[in-house]
Amino acid sequence: MPAIGFQPHDHSACVDGALSKAQAHCAALGLRMTPVRRRTLEILLAEHRALGAYDILGVLSEEGLGAQPPVAYRALDFLVKAGFAHKVEALNAYIACAHLGADHTPAFLICRACKSVAEADTAPAKGRLDDAARAAGFVIERTVVEAEGLCPDCQTDTKAEGTKAKGTTP
Amino acid sequence: MPAIGFQPHDHSACVDGALSKAQAHCAALGLRMTPVRRRTLEILLAEHRALGAYDILGVLSEEGLGAQPPVAYRALDFLVKAGFAHKVEALNAYIACAHLGADHTPAFLICRACKSVAEADTAPAKGRLDDAARAAGFVIERTVVEAEGLCPDCQTDTKAEGTKAKGTTP
DNA sequence: CCAGTTATGTTATAGTATTACGCTTGCTAC
DNA sequence: GTAGCAAGCGTAATACTATAACATAACTGG
Numbered sequence: 001m002p003a004i005g006f007q008p009h010d011h012s013a014c015v016d017g018a019l020s021k022a023q024a025h026c027a028a029l030g031l032r033m034t035p036v037r038r039r040t041l042e043i044l045l046a047e048h049r050a051l052g053a054y055d056i057l058g059v060l061s062e063e064g065l066g067a068q069p070p071v072a073y074r075a076l077d078f079l080v081k082a083g084f085a086h087k088v089e090a091l092n093a094y095i096a097c098a099h100l101g102a103d104h105t106p107a108f109l110i111c112r113a114c115k116s117v118a119e120a121d122t123a124p125a126k127g128r129l130d131d132a133a134r135a136a137g138f139v140i141e142r143t144v145v146e147a148e149g150l151c152p153d154c155q156t157d158t159k160a161e162g163t164k165a166k167g168t169t170p
Numbered sequence: 171m172p173a174i175g176f177q178p179h180d181h182s183a184c185v186d187g188a189l190s191k192a193q194a195h196c197a198a199l200g201l202r203m204t205p206v207r208r209r210t211l212e213i214l215l216a217e218h219r220a221l222g223a224y225d226i227l228g229v230l231s232e233e234g235l236g237a238q239p240p241v242a243y244r245a246l247d248f249l250v251k252a253g254f255a256h257k258v259e260a261l262n263a264y265i266a267c268a269h270l271g272a273d274h275t276p277a278f279l280i281c282r283a284c285k286s287v288a289e290a291d292t293a294p295a296k297g298r299l300d301d302a303a304r305a306a307g308f309v310i311e312r313t314v315v316e317a318e319g320l321c322p323d324c325q326t327d328t329k330a331e332g333t334k335a336k337g338t339t340p
Numbered sequence: 341c342c343a344g345t346t347a348t349g350t351t352a353t354a355g356t357a358t359t360a361c362g363c364t365t366g367c368t369a370c
Numbered sequence: 371g372t373a374g375c376a377a378g379c380g381t382a383a384t385a386c387t388a389t390a391a392c393a394t395a396a397c398t399g400g
Contacts (some may be wrong), residue, residue: 032366032377032378034378034379036378036379037378052355052356053355053356053357054355054356066379066380067380067381068380068381068382069356069357069358070357070358070359070379070380070381071379071380071381073356073357073358074378074379078378089259089260089314089316090259090314092262092355092356092357092387107299107302109302109303109306109308109310111308112311118306118308120299120302120303120306121302122299122302127298128297128298129277129290129292129315129317132277132279132290132291132292133279133290133317133319136279136288136290136322137321137322137325138279138281138288138317138319138320138321138322139319139320139325140279140317140318140319141282141317141318141319141320142317142318142319143315143316143317143318144259144260144314144315144316144317144318145299145313145314145315145316146259146313146314146315147299147303147308147310147311147312147313147314148310148311148312148313148314149303149308149309149310149311149312150308150309150311151307151308152306152307152308155307155309202346202347202397204347204348206347206348207347222386222387223386223387223388224386224387236348236349237349237350238349238350238351239387239388239389240348240349240350240388240389240390241348241349241350243387243388243389244347244348248347262356262386262387262388
């Protein structure tokens with residue numbers, strides 16, 4: 001389970017790849033990848049970090065793509081429904097999907113020091129949760145699995161109070 | 171793993187028990203169970219549902235226990251830190267702990283129809299998540315595991331659009 | 341009692357999200 | 371092509387969630 005986001009990698013390839021996969025997915029399903037939506041996805045893809053809706057809105061509005069909250073929320077809703085992005089509930093923020101294409105349930109590892117977020121695979125955890133739910137007669141439709149803590153880089157920053165703003169490996 | 175909340179049970183005993191356990195725990199650790207805090211816990215215990223901070227505040231203010239948001243948030247922070255309540259991140263709401271005393275990581279099963287919330291045991295799911303985190307070199311400090319779906323009662327309400335406001339088994 | 345800490349009261353403000361309504365755009369059927 | 375319809379966007383207003391900051395009061399330990 002590659003926890004992309006904590007390791008150096010070819011980020012521009014990772015962005016381009018995701019963008020074109022999303023494009024293709026839209027074409028295949030008849031979804032409309034409009035300018036606001038595409039730009040919103042680009043903004044999210046630019047970092048392995050969760051961004052608040054108003055962070056997105058700030059960028060969009062600078063670029064003349066919309067100035068009111070619903071613009072950002074509508075784009076984010078689209079991306080989330082389409083599976084191109086996820087909402088990180090513990091942060092009330094949004095992040096681009098790191099496993100585009102795979103029909104998956106995401107799990108997030110959130111670093112409280114540098115704020116980076118990695119998307120891991122939850123299949124195992126979800127299996128156990130399903131068991132518990134089944135025992136209770138509950139039918140799961142959506143799961144939220146998130147963990148807050150320290151990423152590998154921030155653990156070494158003496159006493160774990162690191163403030164380093166981790167780059168996006170440009 | 172008893173998913174209390176979806177089954178009928180002796181609710182007043184469950185409230186009284188939790189309240190006195192909390193009281194005892196405070197006494198043992200030198201924590202102060204003040205009127206606002208106790209009342210907040212009672213309000214949460216009254217239902218197996220998550221309540222927003224402002225729902226709590228509404229009740230407190232009717233009772234002359236405080237009228238401004240910080241009153242509710244401070245009480246909730248205390249209860250959460252003490253382990254008497256949990257925050258349900260997917261709902262931005264708070265719920266009384268159903269397993270008081272146990273040092274646990276909660277998992278919630280949230281019914282989208284009747285809004286009731288059951289607290290299950292996450293130990294297994296958490297174990298798997300720990301494995302994933304360890305593989306990524308991430309150190310977990312807190313986990314959030316929540317599932318939205320339909321509780322046993324609401325699945326039978328034709329096409330799952332039930333609106334029944336499930337009682338608290340008074 | 342006094343000093344220090346912890347809790348509460350209150351004002352103000354920040355951050356997150358939605359409702360509602362009207363206009364525009366793009367697609368489909370004629 | 372154009373009428374009708376659905377989807378998307380622009381905007382204003384508002385609701386909901388949460389915190390900062392500072393003053394006052396209450397409990398604690400010496």
